[in-house]
Amino acid sequence: MTAPLDTDWAAVFDALGHRSAGPIGQGMEGVVHRLDGGLVGKAWTGPHGAGGRRLSRLSAFYEELAAQHLPFATPRIVARHEHRGTAVSIEHELSGTPLTEAHGLSDATVEEATATVVTALAGTEAGPAARALSALGEDTPLWAGHADWPTALAALVRRRAAAFHPVLAAAVPDFDTTLDRLLHRLERLTGRGARGGEAIVHGDICPENLLVDGAGRVTAVLDWGFFTTAGDNAFDASTAAGFRDMYGPEAARRDAALLRRFEALGHDRERLLIYRAAYAVAGANAYGADGKDGHFAWCAAALRRDDVRAALGLRGRAAD
Known part of the structure; x- marks a missing residue:
């Protein structure tokens, strides 16, 4: 009760x-x-x-x-x-103003704030407490029964796809093929964060969760726990680029700019897009089971993107 x-x-x-x-x-x-x-x-x-x-x-x-x-x-x-x-x-209490309420900041300043957080987390070393956290409201820790990040993430993707299959399949016409390709790509990941040496992943780096000072410098980061775990910093880079502006008229341009920035910092473009697909499947129904909210629509659209589909080895544009 x-x-x-x-x-x-x-x-x-x-x-x-x-x-x-x-x-x-x-x-x-x-x-x-x-x-x-x-x-x-x-x-x-x-x-x-x-x-x-x-x-x-x-x-x-x-x-x-x-x-x-x-x-x-x-x-x-x-x-x-x-x-x-x-x-x-x-x-x-953490000091600062939410980035969403810090008016008058340039696009470049907001992008810098996002990149600052992702880059700082790249230097962390996740420990047992990070691995003990659950994701997306599940009761069981994300890492329970898994020895590495790719298999833990793939298992979460499978569970979420099974739980919400009807609405996901209705929104993404070739969803089953997309899911198979995604799981295959996840299970083949290598490198830091894939087979050991995981960083701390926030999982929800968005303007609402960043506090800044008057000049737009990050003073604090809030709301750990939604998708926080031990994993690959590229997951935060991928999702933070998309969360920078999910619904505005400049969303696609801002997403692309941050993806280019993270690629210039050493992140592999294909890996970033694989993680975008992984979040899209796992997180699509985070705010509702019926698939009628804006977040679900954003996730479904991500799975239909040409660049995401190409990263999964899918050819041609998904039908709408």
């Missing part, structure tokens, strides 16, 4: 000894309040967040993350509580 969504969380935090200044955010995983003393409180009310086990894993991961000495701040949990079956965390 979890606390109802209309719980007076300000009163709950006050009872825990932390005066609330009011809510500052609410999303799929919970409600966040600003507290006194430079803290924030998060009630993990969402379908993927309730329960202490996941919060315990995240807390251990945050400590592992802090030991990487990244050039930006990351979350730290200072206390954990439970209220009527709902996990509650008390964390240090």
Whole structure:
């Protein structure tokens, strides 16, 4: 049982000894309040967040993350509580303005912020806490039963494809062939992050999750846990390029610009596109099972892209 969504969380935090200044955010995983003393409180009310086990894993991961000495701040949990079956965390407040709200920044500055985070994570070394995290709201850790990143990711892709096959197949006419080619490509991956030496993967590097100062420099990165794991930094490079602008009129141009930038930094273009397809299958139904939301449409469109299809060894344009 979890606390109802209309719980007076300000009163709950006050009872825990932390005066609330009011809510500052609410999303799929919970409600966040600003507290006194430079803290924030998060009630993990969402379908993927309730329960202490996941919060315990995240807390251990945050400590592992802090030991990487990244050039930006990351979350730290200072206390954990439970209220009527709902996990509650008390964390240090991270400074900065969400990149989506930092008006007046140039395209180049936003691109630089995204690249800064991806490049910094390339130098990390994932440990057991990163491997203990689950992805996309699953209960079982992504790495459970797997010895390396490609097989762990391929297994996730298989599970998600099986769970949401009807809507995926309806949106991508040759979905079964696409899936077979994708799994084959994933299982053949080699290199750092493929057969050992994994980096920490955030999995959701988007403007909403980056805090910046007035000049657009990254001060903190939020919302680890949606797809956070141990893996290949190229996965973050690929997805961050796409998440930079998913729905705007300049989305394709901005995506292409970041893909070119990451390729210039040493990432293989084909590998980036294979990971784009992997995310598209695994993440398509992250926000709804019926395939009627914008995120699903973005993922389905990615699987129909000519460059993605070519990276999977598919010829010709997918039918619409």
